[in-house]
Amino acid sequence: MNKEFKAKIDRAVNNANLTGALGKFSEAYKVNRAKAYEGIDFEELRDRVAGIKSEAAADLDALAAEFQRNAEALGAKVFRTSDPHQVKEYILKVAQEAGVKTVVKSKSMATEEIHLNPYLVKNGISVAETDLGEWIIQLAGQTPSHMVMPAIHLTKEEVAELFSKEVEERLAADIPRLVKVARNELRPKFLAADMGISGGNIAVAETGSIVLVTNEGNARLVTTLPRIHVAVIGVEKLIKEFAGVAPILEALPRSATAQLLTSYVSIISGPTENEDGSPKELHIVLMDNRRSEMAKDPKFKQALQCIRCGSCLNVCPIFRLVGGHVFGDIYTGGIGTILTAWFDELKKSEDIQGLCIQCGNCTQVCPGKIDIPELILEIRRRLVLEQGQPFMQKAIFSVVNNRRMFHGMLRAASLAGKPFTSGKFIRHLPMFLAELTDGRSLPAIADKPFRDQFRDIKQPVCAEKAVFYAGCLMDFAYPEMGVALVKLLNKAGIEVLFPEEQTCCGAPALYNGAYEVAAQNAADNITALLAANARYVVSACPTCTVALAHDFSKTLESVGKTEWLPKAKELAAKTVDLSTLVKRLVDEGRLSFKEGEQLGAVTYHDSCHLKRTLKVFEEPRELLEKAGYQVTEMFECDMCCGMGGSYSIKLPEISAPILQRKLANIKETGARVVAMDCPGCVMQIRGGMDQDGAQVRVQHSVELLVDRIKE
Amino acid sequence: MFEAFKTRAEGVGAEVHRVATREEALLFVRWFLETERINESPGSGALWAKSALLDGVPESEIPRHPGLSHDVSRDRAAQAKLGISEAQWGVADTGSLVLDQGAPEQRLVSSLPTIHLALLPTGNILAGKAQVFEKMNPATSKYIAFITGPSRTADIERVLTIGVHGPERLVIVCIDDVEGGPYE
Ligand code: SF4
Numbered sequence: 043m044n045k046e047f048k049a050k051i052d053r054a055v056n057n058a059n060l061t062g063a064l065g066k067f068s069e070a071y072k073v074n075r076a077k078a079y080e081g082i083d084f085e086e087l088r089d090r091v092a093g094i095k096s097e098a099a100a101d102l103d104a105l106a107a108e109f110q111r112n113a114e115a116l117g118a119k120v121f122r123t124s125d126p127h128q129v130k131e132y133i134l135k136v137a138q139e140a141g142v143k144t145v146v147k148s149k150s151m152a153t154e155e156i157h158l159n160p161y162l163v164k165n166g167i168s169v170a171e172t173d174l175g176e177w178i179i180q181l182a183g184q185t186p187s188h189m190v191m192p193a194i195h196l197t198k199e200e201v202a203e204l205f206s207k208e209v210e211e212r213l214a215a216d217i218p219r220l221v222k223v224a225r226n227e228l229r230p231k232f233l234a235a236d237m238g239i240s241g242g243n244i245a246v247a248e249t250g251s252i253v254l255v256t257n258e259g260n261a262r263l264v265t266t267l268p269r270i271h272v273a274v275i276g277v278e279k280l281i282k283e284f285a286g287v288a289p290i291l292e293a294l295p296r297s298a299t300a301q302l303l304t305s306y307v308s309i310i311s312g313p314t315e316n317e318d319g320s321p322k323e324l325h326i327v328l329m330d331n332r333r334s335e336m337a338k339d340p341k342f343k344q345a346l347q348c349i350r351c352g353s354c355l356n357v358c359p360i361f362r363l364v365g366g367h368v369f370g371d372i373y374t375g376g377i378g379t380i381l382t383a384w385f386d387e388l389k390k391s392e393d394i395q396g397l398c399i400q401c402g403n404c405t406q407v408c409p410g411k412i413d414i415p416e417l418i419l420e421i422r423r424r425l426v427l428e429q430g431q432p433f434m435q436k437a438i439f440s441v442v443n444n445r446r447m448f449h450g451m452l453r454a455a456s457l458a459g460k461p462f463t464s465g466k467f468i469r470h471l472p473m474f475l476a477e478l479t480d481g482r483s484l485p486a487i488a489d490k491p492f493r494d495q496f497r498d499i500k501q502p503v504c505a506e507k508a509v510f511y512a513g514c515l516m517d518f519a520y521p522e523m524g525v526a527l528v529k530l531l532n533k534a535g536i537e538v539l540f541p542e543e544q545t546c547c548g549a550p551a552l553y554n555g556a557y558e559v560a561a562q563n564a565a566d567n568i569t570a571l572l573a574a575n576a577r578y579v580v581s582a583c584p585t586c587t588v589a590l591a592h593d594f595s596k597t598l599e600s601v602g603k604t605e606w607l608p609k610a611k612e613l614a615a616k617t618v619d620l621s622t623l624v625k626r627l628v629d630e631g632r633l634s635f636k637e638g639e640q641l642g643a644v645t646y647h648d649s650c651h652l653k654r655t656l657k658v659f660e661e662p663r664e665l666l667e668k669a670g671y672q673v674t675e676m677f678e679c680d681m682c683c684g685m686g687g688s689y690s691i692k693l694p695e696i697s698a699p700i701l702q703r704k705l706a707n708i709k710e711t712g713a714r715v716v717a718m719d720c721p722g723c724v725m726q727i728r729g730g731m732d733q734d735g736a737q738v739r740v741q742h743s744v745e746l747l748v749d750r751i752k753e
Numbered sequence: 754m755f756e757a758f759k760t761r762a763e764g765v766g767a768e769v770h771r772v773a774t775r776e777e778a779l780l781f782v783r784w785f786l787e788t789e790r791i792n793e794s795p796g797s798g799a800l801w802a803k804s805a806l807l808d809g810v811p812e813s814e815i816p817r818h819p820g821l822s823h824d825v826s827r828d829r830a831a832q833a834k835l836g837i838s839e840a841q842w843g844v845a846d847t848g849s850l851v852l853d854q855g856a857p858e859q860r861l862v863s864s865l866p867t868i869h870l871a872l873l874p875t876g877n878i879l880a881g882k883a884q885v886f887e888k889m890n891p892a893t894s895k896y897i898a899f900i901t902g903p904s905r906t907a908d909i910e911r912v913l914t915i916g917v918h919g920p921e922r923l924v925i926v927c928i929d930d931v932e933g934g935p936y937e
C-alpha cells in the first residue's frame with residue numbers, strides 16, 4: 043500500500059468530526075432502515091429487483107435499442123455511446139447550437155463519472171449544481187463522498203463558511219437558515235438557465251421513460267424550467283418493462299434514506315411542452331463506459347444489479363470510519379471499489395480494494411443482491427494475475443502450500459520461545475503468524491499443537507465418527523479449544539478423527555487474491571478430509587467452515603480445476619460448524635446440560651462468516667442459555683471485530699478503532715464473559731481486552747459449553 | 754383507505770383535510786386564501802392550474818380572490834405563495850399523491866410556490882403504486898409526478914429540513930362525493 047494512501051487513511055481516521063458523524067449516522071440508519079422495511083418481505087423484494095436488473099444486464103444492447111426507438115417515437119433525441127468523451131462533446135454541441143449560457147443540474151453520478159462540469163465550464167458555460175449536497179461540494183471544490191449524500195463529510199460549520207463566502211454575508215451554522223440561503227441563491231439560477239441536466243434512476247425500454255427519484259424538488263425544476271433537458275444515464279439503469287418500476291421504487295427509497303418514498307418521483311416519457319407552448323428539447327444520453335463489457339463478465343455482471351442506493355456504504359464498518367474520500371473521487375465504499383476498477387481502471391482499485399475487511403454487512407442489505415466482498419476478492423485475484431504476486435507473499439504462500447515445511451516452521455517457532463521476532467521471511471507470514479509478531483497481546487504458539495495433543499486423548503470407540511478440521515489457529519495457537527471439542531463430541535457418542543494431512547484452509551491466500559495457492563490448499567484438504575470416512579466434517583472456526591463448505595468449489599472452479607468439483611461438493615455436504623452440530627445433538631437428546639445452576643450473564647459476539655455466510659446466530663445463543671448462562675445482547679453484536687485475517691496487520695489504523703468500538707460495546711453490557719465461535723475473533727478481542735485491562739473473559743463457546751454437559 | 758393514506762401523508766409532513774362535497778372543497782379553498790392572506794402584492798399571490806374538478810362549476814361559484822389567478826405563467830408561479838392543483842390519485846401505503854403533470858402549468862404551480870394545495874377525490878386513493886400504474890402510466894401521461902409530503906433535504910449533517918427547492922407545505926384536500934372520481 044502506498045504511503046500517500048496510508049496518510050489519507052490516517053487523516054480520515056483522526057478526523058473526529060467525520061468519524062463521529064458517520065458513526066452516528068450508520069447507527070441511526072440501521073434502525074430507520076429496519077423500520078422502513080416493516081411489513082415488507084425484503085428477501086422476496088430483492089429477489090425481484092435483482093431479477094429485473096440481471097435480466098436487463100443480460101440484454102443491454104437490445105434494451106438500449108428498444109429504449110431509443112420508443113423514446114424517439116415520443117420525440118426525444120437519444121444519443122448512445124460507450125465513450126465518456128463523446129458524451130461531453132455531444133452535450134457541448136447541443137448547448138452551443140442552442141446558444142446555452144447557463145446550465146442547472148440535478149444530481150447525476152454519471153456526469154460525475156465523466157467529469158462533465160469542468161468540461162462545460164472550460165468551454166464557457168456556467169454550471170450550477172442544485173442538489174443541496176452537490177452544490178455544497180461544488181462550492182467547496184470537492185468531490186462527492188457518498189452517492190446519496192454527497193456532502194455527508196462536512197459539518198454545518200463548514201457549510202456555513204462556504205455559504206458565507208458565496209453570499210458575502212456572515213452566516214451562522216443554523217441548518218434551516220442555510221437551507222433557505224440555498225433556496226434563495228439557486229432560485230434565480232433555475233429561472234435563468236437555458237439547459238437542465240439530470241441523471242436518471244431508471245430508464246424503461248418498453249416505454250422510453252426515465253424515472254427521477256429525489257427529495258428536494260430540484261429535479262422537477264431542472265426538467266421543467268429550462269427549454270432544453272439533457273438526461274445522462276448509465277445503461278445499467280435500463281430495465282425492460284414498465285412493470286419493473288414499482289419494485290425498484292419500493293426498494294430504492296427504503297434502502298437509500300429509510301423513506302417509504304422520496305418526496306418526488308417523476309416519470310418522464312418523451313418531451314413535454316414548454317410553458318409558451320413550444321416543444322421542449324429532450325436529449326437522453328445513454329452512456330456505456332465499459333458497462334456492456336462488465337455485463338459479459340461472468341463474475342462482474344452482477345454489479346450491474348446496483349440501484350445506487352448507497353446502503354452498502356451506510357452499513358460498512360470501514361466506510362463509517364474513514365468516509366468516502368479515502369475510496370476515491372466518484373463512487374465510494376465497497377461497490378465504489380468495484381465501479382472504480384471498471385469505469386476508471388483496475389489499477390486505480392489497487393489500494394482501495396484492500397480496505398474491505400470482508401465482513402459481509404453490505405451484501406446482507408443490498409437490494410440488488412450483489413455479493414460485494416466476493417467481487418472485491420475477484421478484483422484482488424485479477425490484480426494478482428495482472429501484476430503477479432508480490433515477491434514476499436509468493437514466498438510465504440509457497441511455504442503454506444508445503445504443509446510439512448509450514449507446520450515445521452510453526453513448531454520451530456514455539457521451540458524458539460519468543461516467536462518470530464527475527465527473520466523477515468517468517469515475520470511476514472500471513473494472518474495469524476504475522477499477528478503473533480505485532481507487539482500486541484497475542485497468544486504465543488502453543489507448546490504442543492493440537493495435532494500432537496490429539497494422539498494422547500483417550501476416546502471411546504464409537505460407531506459414529508466425525509472428522510475434526512482444526513484450522514491453523516486452533517491447531518497451533520488454541521489447542522485447548524480443539525481438546526474441548528473432542529470431549530464434547532465424545533459425550534454425544536461421536537468419535538473424533540483428526541487426519542494429520544489437513545492443512546491451512548487457504549483463506550489467507552484467497553483473501554489476498556492468490557487463487558492458485560488457495561486451490562492447492564483446497565485440493566490437499568479435500569483429499570485428507572474425505573480419506574477418513576466419517577459422517578461429518580466439523581470445524582469450530584467459521585472462516586474454515588466457509589472455506590470447506592463454500593469457497594473450495596468456487597476457488598477450484600475459478601482456476602479451472604473442475605475435476606475436483608464432485609469431491610469438493612461431497613466435502614461441502616459433510617461440513618458443519620460446531621454450534622449447528624451441537625444444537626442438533628441437543629435437540630436429538632444425545633447431549634444434555636447440567637441443570638439448576640445460574641452462571642450469570644454472557645454476551646455473544648457474532649463472527650462475520652458465521653452470521654452472514656453460514657447464517658448461524660440463534661444456535662450458539664440457545665446453547666449458552668441451555669448451559670445456564672443468561673445471554674445479554676450487546677449493541678451491534680454482529681459488527682465486525684476488526685480482525686479480518688491479515689487485515690489487522692495491513693491496516694492497523696482501521697482495525698484498531700473498530701476493535702475499540704467492539705470492546706466498548708461488550709463492556710457496556712456488564713457481562714463478565716463474552717462468547718464467540720471463532721478463534722480469530724477470540725484472538726482479536728482477547729488481545730484487546732488484555733490491553734484494556736477489563737475484567738471480561740473472552741471465550742470460544744466450546745470452552746463454555748464443554749463443562750456444562752451432563753455425563 | 755383514506756385513514757391509511759392520511760396517517761402516511763401526515764407522517765411525512767403533509768396536512769390532510771377531508772370534505773364531503775365539491776362545494777365544501779371550494780369553501781375550504783376560499784377559507785385557505787383568506788387565512789394565508791393571499792393578495793396582489795409580489796410574493797403573496799395564488800395560482801390555480803386547470804382542474805377537471807372545476808369543469809361544469811358555474812363561473813359564479815369559482816372562488817375569486819384578490820391575488821388569485823387561473824392564468825399560469827412561470828413568472829407568476831415564481832412569485833406565488835400558493836399553488837393549487839388537482840391530484841388524480843392517492844397512494845395509501847406511502848401517503849403519496851400522483852399527478853398527471855404533462856402540462857407544464859401543473860408542475861409550475863406545484864413546484865415553485867411555497868405552499869402547494871392539492872385537491873384529491875377520496876375515492877381515488879388506491880392501495881399502492883402497482884394499482885396506480887394500472888390507471889396512470891406512460892401511455893396516459895408524459896409526466897407522472899408522485900408527490901409525497903413537502904420538499905425536504907438532509908444534506909447538511911443528516912438533519913431533516915423542509916422546503917429546499919419545492920414547497921414548504923403540502924396541503925391535501927380529499928373530496929368525498931366526486932362521483933367515482935373523474936379519472937376512471
Ligand atoms: S464486506 Fe464489509 S468491509 Fe467489505 S465492503 Fe462490505 S461492509 Fe464494507
Ligand code: SF4
Nearest residue numbers: 348349351352354408
Ligand atoms: S451495491 Fe447494493 S447496496 Fe450498494 S448501492 Fe448498489 S444496490 Fe445499493
